[in-house]
Amino acid sequence: ISGGMLIPGNIPNIISAGKLNITSKEWARLGVPLGLVLMVLYFVWIFYIPFHIEFHL
Structure with a gap:
């Protein structure tokens, strides 16, 4: 999740931002x-x- 917050976080973000012409500031704003x-x-x-649910088998 944290990698998706900014463009350099992962490869799909870099590709998507390039195709959509989105700047780093615009990406980070959302x-x-x-x-x-x-x-x-x-x-x-x-x-x-998980600590507040009883598990029954």
Whole structure:
């Protein structure tokens, strides 16, 4: 997730930004807030929810 927040984070971002003529500033304006929200949600999902659910076999 954190790699997707900025253009140099991964190869598909570089290709997409080149094809769409998007600058780093434009990408970061959307990518950073969205990436931070998703990281918080995944943190809660991975570290909080499993400890509060009873697993029955």
